[in-house]
C-alpha cells in the first residue's frame with residue numbers, strides 16, 4: 310500500500326494537528342490570514358489515532374506532528390501518548406515554532422515525544438517581529454535550551470533563509486553550533502499560495518554553503534541517509550552540525566519517504582502535488598480498514614517522481630504552507 314510506482318517506500322507520515330498558529334510568518338501565510346476549516350470538518354483525536362494506526366500497521370515507523378502550530382492543540386499530550394503506544398512506531402517527532410514549547414515539554418517527553426525540530430529564522434528581536442508578525446524570540450530561545458536540557462539531541466533548528474532579510478545571519482546561526490548540540494538547518498525559500506515567492510528572494514544552497522566555508526575552517530560533508538531532506542555538514546571544533554534543505558536548487562525527491570495527513574483529513578502524497586484525497590469522508594461514512602487502505606494505496610501509486618521545478622511550482626495552485634505543515 311505504501312510503495313509508489315517508482316519503488317519508493319513511505320515510512321514517514323506528517324500529521325497536521327491544526328490550521329491555526331500563534332505566529333504569522335511571512336513565508337508561510339498571507340498577512341490577512343487563511344480560511345479556516347470549520348471544527349466539525351477537522352479530524353478528531355480519535356480519527357487521527359485510527360488513521361495513524363492504519364498507517365503504522367502498514368509500515369510507517371515515523372510520525373511528525375506539525376500544523377499550523379501543533380503545540381496549540383489542547384490535547385497534544387494525549388495524542389502523543391496514544392501515538393507513542395502504536396506498535397511499530399519508532400519515532401514520534403514534532404516541528405514547532407517554540408513559542409509555548411518550553412512549558413509543555415516535560416509532559417510531552419513523558420508522553421513519548423522522541424524528536425524536536427524548532428523553527429527560528431533570526432536572532433534579532435526586531436527582525437523576528439517583522440518576519441513572524443509577532444513577538445517571541447526569547448521564548449523560542451528558551452524552548453531550544455529546554456529541549457537541550459531534557460536530553461533531545463540533536464535539537465534541530467529550522468531557518469528559512471530569505472535574501473535581504475536574514476541571509477546576513479547565516480554565520481551567526483552557525484556560530485551557535487560551536488557550543489550547543491543543535492543541528493542548524495538552512496532552508497531554501499519555497500513557493501506556496503499567499504507567500505509572494507520570488508526567485509530573487511531565494512538564497513541558493515551553493516551560495517549559503519560558500520558563505521559558511523569562507524568564514525569557518527574544517528567544514529566537512531557528512532554521509533546522509535537516502536531519505537534525508539537535508540545535506541549535512543560538521544565543522545571542526547563545533548559540537549553541533551549544520552545542514553541545508555535544498556528543495557529548490559537540488560531536490561531530494563528520489564529518496565522521498567514522506568506522506569501527509571492534513572488537519573481536515575485530506576491525504577497528500579507530495580508537499581507540492583496539488584492533488585489530495587479525503588480520508589475523513591470515507592472514514593465517517595463507515596468504510597472499513599481495507600477500503601481505506603485501497604484509497605491510500607491508489608493515491609500513493611499516483612505520486613509523481615519529483616516536483617515540477619520552482620518556476621512551475623510558483624505558478625501552480627497549492628494550499629498555503631500553514632495548511633500543509635511543511
Ligand SMILES: Nc1nc2c(ncn2[C@@H]2O[C@H](COP(=O)(O)OP(=O)(O)OP(=O)(O)O)[C@@H](O)[C@H]2O)c(=O)[nH]1
Pocket residue numbers: 373375402404426465467496537538539554556565567580634635
Ligand atoms: N521539498 C520537500 N521539503 C520538505 C519535505 N519534508 C519537509 N520538507 C521541508 O523541510 C523543512 C524542514 O521540515 P521538518 O518539519 O523539520 O521535517 P524534516 O526535514 O523531515 O525533519 P527530520 O525528520 O528531522 O529530517 C521544511 O521547510 C519542510 O517544508 C518534503 O517531503 N519535500
Ligand SMILES: C[S@@+](CC[C@H](N)C(=O)[O-])C[C@H]1O[C@@H](n2cnc3c(N)ncnc32)[C@H](O)[C@@H]1O
Pocket residue numbers: 330336337375376377378379404405406426427428467468469496497498499500501504630631633634635
Ligand atoms: C509550516 S511550519 C509548521 C510547524 C510549526 N508551526 C513551525 O513553524 O515549525 C513547518 C516548517 O515549514 C517551514 N516553512 C514554512 N513556509 C516555508 C517556505 N515557504 N519555504 C520553506 N520552508 C517553509 C517552517 O519554517 C517550518 O520549519
Ligand code: SF4
Pocket residue numbers: 330331332333334337338376377378406428630631
Ligand atoms: S511557519 Fe509555523 S509558525 Fe510560522 S506561520 Fe507557519 S505554521 Fe505558524
Ligand code: SF4
Pocket residue numbers: 560561562563565566567578579580581582613614615616
Ligand atoms: S517535493 Fe514531493 S516528492 Fe519531492 S521530496 Fe517533497 S514530498 Fe517528496
